[in-house]
Amino acid sequence: MTGKPLRILAVVALWAGVTALGGVTAAQAQTQSTITTARSCAAAPAPGYAACTALVRTDSGARPFAPAAPAGLSPANLQSAYKLSTAGGAGLTVAIVDAYDDPNAEKDLATYRSTFGLPACTTANGCFKKVNQNGAASPLPAGNTGWAEEISLDVDMVSAICPKCHILLVEASSASIANLGTSVNTAVRLGAVAVSNSYGAGEFSGETSSDTYYNHPGVAITVSSGDAGYGVEYPAASRYVTAVGGTHLVTSSTARGWTETAWSGAGSGCSAYEAKPTWQHDTGCTRRTVADVSAVADPATGVAVYDTYGVGGWLVFGGTSVSSPIVASVYALAGRPAAGSIPASLAYSHTSSLFDVTSGSNGSCGGSYLCTAKAGYDGPTGLGTPNGVGAF
Numbered sequence: 001m002t003g004k005p006l007r008i009l010a011v012v013a014l015w016a017g018v019t020a021l022g023g024v025t026a027a028q029a030q031t032q033s034t035i036t037t038a039r040s041c042a043a044a045p046a047p048g049y050a051a052c053t054a055l056v057r058t059d060s061g062a063r064p065f066a067p068a069a070p071a072g073l074s075p076a077n078l079q080s081a082y083k084l085s086t087a088g089g090a091g092l093t094v095a096i097v098d099a100y101d102d103p104n105a106e107k108d109l110a111t112y113r114s115t116f117g118l119p120a121c122t123t124a125n126g127c128f129k130k131v132n133q134n135g136a137a138s139p140l141p142a143g144n145t146g147w148a149e150e151i152s153l154d155v156d157m158v159s160a161i162c163p164k165c166h167i168l169l170v171e172a173s174s175a176s177i178a179n180l181g182t183s184v185n186t187a188v189r190l191g192a193v194a195v196s197n198s199y200g201a202g203e204f205s206g207e208t209s210s211d212t213y214y215n216h217p218g219v220a221i222t223v224s225s226g227d228a229g230y231g232v233e234y235p236a237a238s239r240y241v242t243a244v245g246g247t248h249l250v251t252s253s254t255a256r257g258w259t260e261t262a263w264s265g266a267g268s269g270c271s272a273y274e275a276k277p278t279w280q281h282d283t284g285c286t287r288r289t290v291a292d293v294s295a296v297a298d299p300a301t302g303v304a305v306y307d308t309y310g311v312g313g314w315l316v317f318g319g320t321s322v323s324s325p326i327v328a329s330v331y332a333l334a335g336r337p338a339a340g341s342i343p344a345s346l347a348y349s350h351t352s353s354l355f356d357v358t359s360g361s362n363g364s365c366g367g368s369y370l371c372t373a374k375a376g377y378d379g380p381t382g383l384g385t386p387n388g389v390g391a392f
Helices: 026-034 075-081 105-115 145-161 177-189 207-213 320-333 343-349
Strands: 011-013 037-039 055-057 093-099 128-132 166-172 194-197 199-202 220-224 242-251 258-262 269-275 287-290 293-296 303-307 313-318
Touching (some): 093 177, 093 320, 105 145, 105 303, 145 303, 166 177, 177 194, 177 207, 313 320
Parallel strands (some): 128 166, 220 242
Antiparallel strands (some): 037 055
16 A cells, blocks of 8 residues: 555544533634643554544643543534534444554543443443454454554543443454454444544555445544644545535633634545535535535544553543544434445535534635635535434
8 A cells, every 4th residue: 555654533632621511612613622642552563553643732731631521512512502412322333443442432432422421332232332343352463552542532432422332342453454344344234324533644545445445335424624724635535435524612602602623733625526415415526525525623623531551540632533523423323324325425405404604714725615615515514513423
């Protein structure tokens, strides 16, 4: 495979002065724009393999938080922002595909859920299951602290959006497209109604041959659009997936109570290789356009996550690694997709059930919709963010 190495799409920061229950005000978010970060995974990977791009706050404002009041957006915040009821999804499975093992995944998930008053989700009660890329409980891959941060983020977001859903964590042996793709196939075989993929690589000439991993009619496959700003990554470019962009989310005095703008780091643009899906009708790109929909991703307005494998507990994460599992879980809240359906197409015929994001940019593209949010469809935020489950 040619092209850029795969990259896990997570940004992690420790916030000061923002409580989970109160949300994030515009003034607080502006203060956080001066944060400094360090990469969680410093080593450069071999071509075709992933390095996590998690960024941890290193500025003097970073500090640990008591478990009773973690910083970052809480489940209640996210449910409020996206007008979601937690009544749906009971017994349906949302799968998370990541590389390597997080040995503390179930234990950390328990802390997150108990802190926010969510029902227990354990192996013992049948809610949580962790398997390798072939679907077996053992042997599991080697542990990796960078990917463990991604895993904690992903399972916590499923919990936040669909607390009655079951969670299937499929851990690939490595971060190759072949192993991650095999894990997607396994997740579908084991009954997932939605599969979230928070990783990406630069597009490459043979990428369409890998689309078979992501082509699963009747199952919602979501993929992060990227964290490097304007530009397209794979597998978000695949015409078989829901490519999920990112926003900056703050509380406001509007009727909704929240305001969103396009996040400057979200990926978007026109694929170099993938054919345009029949349900996309934008005229500035003859091939597949990224993204389809979006959700919060800016680390300055990030989400609370609990992770202890190599780190100290409560963290705040951003990146389109946040938005992908959020949208996957909204699909599950809406119920099992119809057999043979193409879930990625649904939002295009239900735009009234989305919050249109009309301002912000993620790069330079001559002011076109491919990198600039506007009324209706645009690259960084797609058709918009969830307003209930009607678009899913």
